[in-house]
Amino acid sequence: MDTISQDHAKLDSDTIADAIRPLVEADPSIKVKSIIAESQSRFNYNVSYHKTWLTKQKFVAKFFYDWEVSYQILPVWLKAMTAKMPKSRVQIKTLFVYHESEEVQDVRVLHHVFWSFYPCIVAFRHCKLLVQVDSTHLYGKYKSALLVAVAQDENKNIVPIAFAIVEGETGDT
Template identity: 35%
Template sequence: MDSKLIGRNILVMVEQNEQLTISTFIAFIRQEFGYTITYHNAWLAKQLALEKDSNYSYTGQVEPIPNKVIFHRFFWSFKAYIDVFACCKPIVQIDGTWLYGRYKGTLLIAVAQDGANNIFPLAFAIVEGETVDG
């Protein structure tokens, strides 16, 4: 049994209660199939089940979940970064990387350079994805 097969079998359990322990999944598979899985495979299976039950669908759209607050976008910076910006060149560069695993989306980072060409992070954001306005 691989983690994908186990994940499909425990998906309903995870949807009902994400706080179930790995030991619970091991006992469930042993009871249902008469096979003892490793802790590692059970953990991977839970992660796969959580991905399928995550806040984002595979198209990157946010799915509403009753009684839960969901951030569509999240932005943050630190005071030290804001203070350093006064000493930087007046050029801000932005780059992004995709997030994998349970949470999908794009992590964006804004950076600037000081007079000695040292790069300083300024701010971070998590968004649904990068967009380009034509």
Template identity: 30%
Template sequence: MWMIVTLADAHTCVRVCYSNDHRGLSSDIIAEHIIPHIMNGPVYKIKEIQASVKQEFHCDVSYKKAWYARRRAIDILYGDWPTSISQLPTYIEELQLSNPGTVVVWDHHPLSTPSGISFDYIFWAFAPAIQVFRHLKPIICVDGTFLKGPYRGKFLVAIGFDANNSMFLLAYALVDEENNRSWPWFMRLLHIHVCGDVQNICIIYDRHHGIINAMRTLEEWQEPLGVHRFCLIHIRSNFIQKFKCERLKNLMYAAGVANQPRKYEDFMNVIFSINPEVYAWLTGGSVRPEQWALCAKMGDIVGGTYPQI
């Protein structure tokens, strides 16, 4: 039993620290406070969270605590990483039910058991994308990017283009890494389920060894059945890393986007006069002109008007 005998309205004790980050104000409490803001959009800046907590609770919170609070609020509203991964089969099943004709291909891990099946790769393409591809330009760009969070996978995508040069997403895949196994698997399914009987498709990609290997080993994508081109942006990045010359980089890019053979040859002549080594790299050393230049065609190097090496 205890009883309050004195109540001091004003505290006169000296603060032992200069921090106003109250220990009782946990990230869970802050998460409950900011949930209405997260519902309006998950992009809620840390500085805004700190200002809101200061106004509501009259306490300062560290950047780390505010970050964890936002992460916790997003998990409460949308589910955490393990929940999202566990719901992937259900999500894919709903995609197929709501989009009849959608193609989904699972590739289960070879060590999976009947009681514990774990997927290794998954590929899907929506029915409208499959149906419309034959009306698009015969051009496909493929690329991959990394996933954030504890599950470090890679996301592969294929993009088509309509008559207005607007992008049209064709197919997707979740894999573990971009390598000589995942890219051939993705490119084979892309040809089977999306491309169909469309011939002479131009594939544009970066110089990733997995994609290059797929283009060389898959019979359906080998030239002349398919046309292989490199993304000029990636070529420019590789170029500047190798030669470290801003002027040559600009000349190379200008030659790549030139829509007239005369202009392309003029740019290549200037490159040759500045650095023959760069010219050799662009005309058959690491890449061929028809792989990166809009105007270059097979055989241009042999019969062109610009200098020969």
């Protein structure tokens, strides 16, 4: 406490990140207000919402990787999944990147990805013939939607069948 100056210039995002590390590791979806409360009790200083939010984003990116790395390792994760469960299904569609109407070589972007785990495919055989699709919007740098197709088995349990990340909720996706 003695090292923090009156204007709290030393209470930067790195100091706050060190303090909140156990909280965010335990619950990455922790509310910013909870982090502010922890900072208040620990440093006896009210950290602004904006500074706390930026700190949390920085820590999450450091701990769980940032958007670019996450999208780059998605095909690796899906390939590992199909190696462990060979009868699972994966479809990835990427698009070329253009700069001034010329294709940029060796650069592609994710358009959509579809996957279904083999146990889900097997379980679908025992489900009722009604399939529901629900979505959740993914926010952040890349705006997209996560679609989940579900069915109900004979015991009225909800069974996830397939998953997809698409650019939005449209009839085509």
